[in-house]
Amino acid sequence: EVGLEEYLYTVVPSEMPVKFGLESLKVQAIAARSYAARCLNALGYAPLGAHVDDSTSSQMYNNSEEYDIVLKAVDDTRGLVPVYSGDIVDARFFSTSWGYTANFHETWSVKDEFPSHEVPYLVAKPQFPGNAASLYNEENFKAFINKKDTQAYDRFSPFFRWSITMKGQQLEDIIQENLP
Numbered sequence: 160e161v162g163l164e165e166y167l168y169t170v171v172p173s174e175m176p177v178k179f180g181l182e183s184l185k186v187q188a189i190a191a192r193s194y195a196a197r198c199l200n201a202l203g204y205a206p207l208g209a210h211v212d213d214s215t216s217s218q219m220y221n222n223s224e225e226y227d228i229v230l231k232a233v234d235d236t237r238g239l240v241p242v243y244s245g246d247i248v249d250a251r252f253f254s255t256s257w258g259y260t261a262n263f264h265e266t267w268s269v270k271d272e273f274p275s276h277e278v279p280y281l282v283a284k285p286q287f288p289g290n291a292a293s294l295y296n297e298e299n300f301k302a303f304i305n306k307k308d309t310q311a312y313d314r315f316s317p318f319f320r321w322s323i324t325m326k327g328q329q330l331e332d333i334i335q336e337n338l339p
Contacts, residue, residue, distance in 0.1 A: 167191055167233045173221040177228055184232035193240045193250035243280055255318040256286040258311035287311040
């Protein structure tokens with residue numbers, strides 16, 4: 160076991176490049192602290208004797224060196240967590256958005272319930288300046304996903320607009336395996 164603040168010394172540089180700078184690392188420290196703090200009361204990994212996993216299933220916890228800038232980011236924000244209606248927020252974060260986020264209830268299950276409840280601060284938003292057409296319209300969605308020059312903040316990520324190729328039977332097998 161490791162204390163929450165010391166845990167963040169390794170999580171923050173595992174989740175974000177240190178070259179992003181102090182202010183970005185502070186934001187990451189606050190989001191990661193919020194996520195970890197909520198996990199302290201969750202049952203997800205309790206059967207394994209843990210609160211979180213060290214992978215992308217929870218938060219990355221790589222065996223990395225300590226960086227002074229990360230120590231400062233964590234220490235400068237020590238104990239800070241965002242709160243909504245008296246509860247620590249569920250601060251889910253991601254490396255790549257493809258240009259748009261999703262509503263919490265359409266993405267995450269809660270206690271094996273899916274779709275789950277709506278979370279008013281985790282709503283679908285464009286990840287670029289300006290407005291976007293509703294992606295609930297199939298034609299708008301298709302146009303958006305096919306647009307290669309979207310000015311999204313994470314457009315330079317290699318995972319921004321990825322694709323996969325598989326045979327029809329492979330897709331059917333995956334669906335059948337995961338449908339129940």
